[in-house]
Amino acid sequence: MPQVVFLPYDLRLEVPRGTSLLAAADEAAEMVDDDFFVGELCEGRHECGNCCVQIVEGADALSPVTESERKLLTELGRGPDTRTACTARVCGDVTVRIPNPVKHAERGRAQMQAHP
Numbered sequence: 001m002p003q004v005v006f007l008p009y010d011l012r013l014e015v016p017r018g019t020s021l022l023a024a025a026d027e028a029a030e031m032v033d034d035d036f037f038v039g040e041l042c043e044g045r046h047e048c049g050n051c052c053v054q055i056v057e058g059a060d061a062l063s064p065v066t067e068s069e070r071k072l073l074t075e076l077g078r079g080p081d082t083r084t085a086c087t088a089r090v091c092g093d094v095t096v097r098i099p100n101p102v103k104h105a106e107r108g109r110a111q112m113q114a115h116p
């Protein structure tokens with residue numbers, strides 16, 4: 001099975017091919033008791049951008065960028081090393097960086113800052 005490495009934790013997780021980065025990140029977040037994505041997620045409709053991750057290695061081991069994902073990333077001004085975790089599917093080994101993980105205890109405060 002492909003391996004996903006989550007930075008900054010250096011968490012290594014094997015997932016079935018075709019797993020979304022979001023599902024893998026949810027599983028990894030449980031291992032460290034942190035929230036990787038703060039704020040409401042749009043469940044893959046490319047409306048929120050809250051699931052963006054930086055691809056450090058293995059961009060070619062992810063499913064191709066979709067048209068609506070590309071449109072959202074462009075609107076957000078994100079570089080080519082960014083993917084939406086809800087859309088990117090794991091096809092091989094990949095290393096991603098979670099931008100702003102927070103402890104569960106800090107989640108409420110972080111959400112208030114994200115959505116005043």
Ligand code: FES
Binds near residue numbers: 043084
């Ligand atoms: S969950 Fe909203 S863009 Fe991924």
